[in-house]
Amino acid sequence: VHEATTAQLGVAYPFMASDRLGCGQVLVGGDLAGGPFAHDPFVLYGDGVLTNPNITVLGQIGRGKSALVKSYLYRQAAFGRRVAVLDPKGEYGPLARALGAEPVKLSPRGATRINPLDLPDAASGLPGGLGGAPLLGEGRRMRLSLLGALAEATMRRRPAPVERLALEIALDACGGSPTLVEVVDRLLDPDPGDARRTGLAATNLEADGRDVGLELRRLVHGDLAGMFDGTTSDWVAGERDVLVVDLSEVYHSEALPALMVCAAAWLQAVTGAAASAGAAGGTREASSAGAARDAARTLFVVDEAWAVLSEVAVGRYLRSSWKLARARGLANIAVCHRASDLTSAGAAGSEEARLAEGLLADSETVVCYAQPASELRPLAGVLGCSVEEIAYLPTLRRGVALWRVAGRRYLVDHLLSSAERPIVDTDQRM
Numbered sequence: 517v518h519e520a521t522t523a524q525l526g527v528a529y530p531f532m533a534s535d536r537l538g539c540g541q542v543l544v545g546g547d548l549a550g551g552p553f554a555h556d557p558f559v560l561y562g563d564g565v566l567t568n569p570n571i572t573v574l575g576q577i578g579r580g581k582s583a584l585v586k587s588y589l590y591r592q593a594a595f596g597r598r599v600a601v602l603d604p605k606g607e608y609g610p611l612a613r614a615l616g617a618e619p620v621k622l623s624p625r626g627a628t629r630i631n632p633l634d635l636p637d638a639a640s641g642l643p644g645g646l647g648g649a650p651l652l653g654e655g656r657r658m659r660l661s662l663l664g665a666l667a668e669a670t671m672r673r674r675p676a677p678v679e680r681l682a683l684e685i686a687l688d689a690c691g692g693s694p695t696l697v698e699v700v701d702r703l704l705d706p707d708p709g710d711a712r713r714t715g716l717a718a719t720n721l722e723a724d725g726r727d728v729g730l731e732l733r734r735l736v737h738g739d740l741a742g743m744f745d746g747t748t749s750d751w752v753a754g755e756r757d758v759l760v761v762d763l764s765e766v767y768h769s770e771a772l773p774a775l776m777v778c779a780a781a782w783l784q785a786v787t788g789a790a791a792s793a794g795a796a797g798g799t800r801e802a803s804s805a806g807a808a809r810d811a812a813r814t815l816f817v818v819d820e821a822w823a824v825l826s827e828v829a830v831g832r833y834l835r836s837s838w839k840l841a842r843a844r845g846l847a848n849i850a851v852c853h854r855a856s857d858l859t860s861a862g863a864a865g866s867e868e869a870r871l872a873e874g875l876l877a878d879s880e881t882v883v884c885y886a887q888p889a890s891e892l893r894p895l896a897g898v899l900g901c902s903v904e905e906i907a908y909l910p911t912l913r914r915g916v917a918l919w920r921v922a923g924r925r926y927l928v929d930h931l932l933s934s935a936e937r938p939i940v941d942t943d944q945r946m
């Protein structure tokens with residue numbers, strides 16, 4: 517007979533004697549070590565198990581990453597959580613409809629528009645939004661950071677200081693509720709008075725803003741017009757509990773990163789208002805706190821995030837919103853293929869690599885489906901374990917994943933109910 521403490525056993529027999537998460541919701545499936553497995557970033561954060569609510573899902577194509585995310589959202593909605601999804605492949609429509617919402621499908625020359633320069637009420641600094649007031653404080657900063665990321669994603673280089681200034685002046689010249697079209701038109705055709713207000717006598721705004729204006733012009737007058745070039749369509753505007761932005765029409769466009777930035781900015785703006793109301797109640801309360809507060813909690817999903825993470829501008833933009841997750845009562849979920857999407861997004865030590873590593877460092881929950889053997893080394897680095905400890909990963913069957921939750925590891929078989937199968941099925945066309 518061998519005797520040991522439970523702490524020692526947990527180390528010696530990782531999945532057989534694991535420390536329970538003790539989370540009452542939401543059920544994901546079966547813990548292969550026995551018993552059910554449930555996970556909720558808000559409850560676990562409230563209980564002090566997690567210090568950040570973000571989730572990264574990794575796995576080869578067809579292993580069940582999107583199916584997990586869809587059913588997870590479906591189950592979270594039952595607890596009153598709000599759901600926002602950036603859906604590059606257009607596969608979240610059935611989920612949205614099952615939750616009573618129509619997905620927002622964007623396409624060039626389409627009829628539905630969203631304005632990426634919309635702001636959450638909370639960021640406007642004024643009760644009830646901005647109206648016609650000039651842009652101040654947080655709202656201005658959010659819009660400038662969006663425009664900077666868009667400029668960089670479309671020009672494929674960092675905007676020069678004069679270009680940043682031109683963007684800033686164009687934005688300020690557009691008043692309290694600008695649209696992307698107005699900013700671009702102002703960039704390409706500045707008013708002589710715009711530059712004078714900065715006090716910089718020698719500024720040649722028209723020349724300085726020309727390159728960035730011409731690149732951004734594609735989104736509003738060129739081949740990508742019809743999605744982000746105007747005010748938000750009436751049927752989309754207003755508070756909603758379920759928002760899915762479908763970008764499948766432009767999934768193969770080389771401008772996808774810029775388009776995803778626009779859609780992400782807008783989704784965060786419209787979910788941000790409600791989320792900050794939820795966060796105001798204190799972030800470390802017990803999980804039993806009122807349902808009203810929970811109702812404002814939002815899960816924000818970027819599926820196929822790997823497609824945009826190699827773009828520094830997009831990575832930086834996403835990273836900054838992940839950092840704000842706790843303050844805004846948001847849990848971010850990013851879906852990628854491989855750890856090396858993240859760890860080799862750029863040369864070692866480059867900004868790309870640091871951004872991607874940071875994204876992982878900022879997600880304390882990592883869900884890992886089957887990976888090729890060549891991925892084990894970068895993955896071990898991400899998960900903080902040895903290659904030997906995860907040697908079984910290439911052989912995991914569909915639906916089974918390794919969950920790393922704040923340093924603890926679980927092998928979980930994701931179970932689907934009959935009601936969920938039609939929502940998650942992406943095999944039909946095969």
Ligand SMILES: Nc1ncnc2c1ncn2[C@@H]1O[C@H](COP(=O)(O)OP(=O)(O)O)[C@@H](O)[C@H]1O
Nearest residue numbers: 577578579580581582583915930940941942943
């Ligand atoms: N836990 C599961 N049990 C049964 N079938 C599943 C499970 N997870 C995924 N599937 C099926 O596998 C297919 C591919 O899953 P999907 O989540 O779309 O893959 P990906 O990892 O590429 O996002 C889907 O049609 C889905 O119905």
Ligand SMILES: [Mg+2]
Nearest residue numbers: 581582583819
């Ligand atoms: Mg998928």
